[in-house]
Amino acid sequence: MKFRAIGSLQVSSLGLGCMGMSEYYGNQNEEEAIATLHHAVALGVNFFDTADQYGVGKNEELIGRALKSSRQDIHIATKFGFVRSDAGEVIGINGSPEYVKKACEASLKRLNTDYIDLYYLHRVDPRVPIEETVGAMKELVAEGKVRYIGLSEASPQTIERAHNVHPIAALQTEYSIWSRDIEEEILPLCRDLGISIVPYSPLGRGFLSGKIKSVDTLVENDYRRKTPRLQGDNLQQNLSLVQRLEDIAHNMNISASQLALAWLLANGxxxxxxxxxxxxxxxxxNIAAIDIELPRDVKEFIDRTAPVGAAAGDRYPEHSMKLLDK
Incomplete structure (x- = not known):
């Protein structure tokens, strides 16, 4: 395994996103999920990403059970901010200092641990000054309950304001060959401030793998069925983009998924x-992509083939786009 830094944490060059083990991507199989988690540890993965809202707490509980024996050897990242009913309905975003403390205590209990390696604000609460939210997160660090703090889907202005209150160790944001918007402002800013970037959906929610040709192939409870990029004319334009990536991957004798991950890893x-x-x-x-050295001419060709804005359609349905910090 190769490693990269988040603060003083040495994390595996690829972490494992655990959301789909409990919600969103179709049906779940806990036995299969636990086997995958254990195999990830065996392969050297030591960075696991979850959130309190995934499965309305069930994902954190799964991580807490499955990785208890490996706790001293791994780094757990979790997130707070989404408030959901017991039935799963999203009620809103809460970044109030009181909620920060309450959410952290609940996550610690579900994760069966006494500290969180990286604690993110999942979405910025527009009703609460970011200084107040991060101030409360700073107190969690002082109490030893959190080692590092991060933000998710935050604007440049929010990142700077937050960083002035307490160093932000990582920004989690969507970043992939078909979601390159952060390269314009956010990526340069984070590099100036020494903030690591944790790209989620690096495979475009699976679309960059080339395995999704139509939403009709997805099970009924897969949330990607409502993704704008997989609808109508958007889908056809995006399929054309993926086909070009598949051709490049084929010529390199690797998978399209490996190409997409190798491209990201080569970006810094x-x-x-x-x-x-x-x-x-x-x-x-996915893990095999860590050892793929992407030739400079291939990377430059991909950059030209899929420039910023190349993908057709928004990343999320309208109601979810409104939750992004602008």
Whole structure:
């Protein structure tokens, strides 16, 4: 395994996104998920990403049970901010200092641990000054309950304001060959401030793997069925983009997924992608991308083939886009 830094944490160059083990990507199989988590540890993965809202707490509980025996050897990142009912309905975003403390205590209990390695604000609460939210997170660090703090999907202005209150160790944000918007302002700013980037959905929610040709192939409860990029004319334009990437991958004798991950890893040592999977074969395929050296001419060709804004359609449905910090 190769490693990269988040603060003083030495994390595996690829982490494991655990969301799909409990929600969103179709049906779940806990036995299969636990086997995948254990296999990830065996392969040298030591960076696991979850959130209190994934499965309305069930994902954190899964991580807490499955990785208890490996706790001293791994780094757990979790997030707070989404407030959901017991039935799973999203009620809103809460970044109040009181909620920060309450959410952290609940996550510690579900994760069966007394500290969180990296604690993110999942979405910025527009009703609460970021200084107040981060101030409360800073207190968690002082109390030893959190080692490092991070933000998710935050604007440049929010990042700077937050960083003035307490060093932000990592920004989790969507970043992939078909979501390159952060390169314009956010990536340069984070590099100036020494903030690591943790790209989620580095495979475009699986689309960059080339395995999704139509939403009709997805099970009924897969949230990607409502993704704008997989609808109508958007889908056709995006399929054309993926086909070009598949051709490049074929010529290199690697998979399209491996190409997408190798491209991200080649963009800087401060990037730690967290591809999600609940299946061992996909985990092994993803981890193999760490050893792929992407030739400069190939990377430059991909950059030209899929420039900023190349993907057709928004990243999320309208209601979810409104939750992003602008």
């Amino acid at each position: 040592e401060d990037l730690i992608p967290i591809p999600g999977t609940k299946k061992i074969p996909y985990l092994e395929e």
